[in-house]
Amino acid sequence: MTGAPTRPARPVTPTTILAELLDDLVTRAGAGADADLVRARDLAAGLDPYLDEHTSPASSALVELEARTRSAAWTGALEQEMLSGHVEGRFLAFLVAMTGARRVLEVGMFTGYSALAMAEALPDDGELVACELDADVAAFARDRFAASPAGRRIxxxxxxxxxTLERLRGTAFDLVFVDADKAGYAGYLDTVLDGGLLAPGGVVCVDNTLMQGLPWTGDRTANGDAIAAFNRRVTDDPRVEQVLVPLRDGLTLIRRSA
Ligand SMILES: C[S@@+](CC[C@H](N)C(=O)[O-])C[C@H]1O[C@@H](n2cnc3c(N)ncnc32)[C@H](O)[C@@H]1O
Structure with a gap:
């Protein structure tokens, strides 16, 4: 990455993709656009701003981390759209606080938004272990963690x-957030469940389980196919119960069956 500003974020969630499609239709219809079409566009386009406005604000450290992520010029496999952001960050922090989690594991850290959001909700002696493949983006995140009091918990x-998960076998976490390569999801879940990585009563949160709607519409892609297979596997897995929450690009909460 370099310091040069990059392009505006592109839509990467079912709602924002829908909003863009409807906006194109409204534009194409011009002055004669059907009122129901305009209403459908406004419903879709207004949802995320409404969620943002009515969710408690992010800390200044997270606002700064997001701004720096958005203004960096990403190359290769990394892109600014990977950042989870305000509402999802708040949701994850809420889960940490609600479950009383003391130990959190993150699989896929990027610039550290979700890691820092969750770390801010941990108690002083809590710890978050964040796994990241890319050394440069890990350095970016470490720089941001150093600028925040909660960063020392990461x-x-x-x-x-x-x-990393193999090395951690037997170390129990109260909350696990999986947000890395989609083809790896099934393996990560298996290691977490079978490798003693999930504390009794612990919760696994898996991101992008709607994958831009690809599992039920549109073109076949490697990520869409991987998420479709993962969702089917979890649905059929007697070890767990789960709920797929339509937050951003989909967040599945998983726990062991009673
Ligand atoms: C969607 S981003 C994570 C976003 C982050 N959780 C957030 O909220 O901002 C996915 C990250 O997973 C990392 N990743 C991909 N494959 C990985 C692997 N095999 N092991 C560890 N990290 C991986 C990528 O380098 C990328 O930074």
């Missing part, structure tokens, strides 16, 4: 998450 593990 330990970054650089390398393939599968290797």
């Amino acid at each position: 330990r970054v593990e650089v390398g393939p998450a599968a290797d």
Whole structure:
């Protein structure tokens, strides 16, 4: 990445993709656009701003982290759209506080937004272990963690998450947030469940389980297929119960079956 400003974020969630499609239709229809079409566009386009406005604000450290992520010029596999952001960050922080989690594991850290959001909700002696493959983006995140008091609760593990999870076998976490390579999701969940990584009563949160709507519409892509297969596997897995929450690009909460 470099310091040059990059393009505006593109839509990457079912709602924002829908809003963009409807906006194109309204534009194409011109002055004669059907009132119901305009209403459908406004419903879709207004949802995220409404959620933002009515969710408690992010800390100044998170606002700064997001601004720096948005203004960096990303290359290769990384892009600004990977950042989870305000509402999802608040949701994850709420889960940490609500469950009384003391130990959190994150698989896929990027610039550290969700890691720092969750760390801010941990008690003083809490710890968050964040796995990240890319050493440069890990350095970006570490720089932001150093600028926040909650950052000292975060330990970054650089390398393939599968290797880190193997090393962590037997270390229990109260909350696990999976947000890395989609093809790896099933393996991560298996290691977490079978490798002693989930504390009794612990919750696993898995991101992007709607994957831009690809599992039920549109073109086949590797990520869409991986998420479709993962969702089917979890649905059929007698070890767990789950709920798919339509937050941003979909967040599935998973716990062991009673
Ligand atoms: C969607 S981003 C994470 C976003 C972050 N959780 C947030 O809220 O801002 C996915 C991250 O997973 C990392 N990643 C991809 N494959 C990985 C792997 N095998 N092991 C560890 N991290 C991986 C990518 O480098 C990327 O930074």
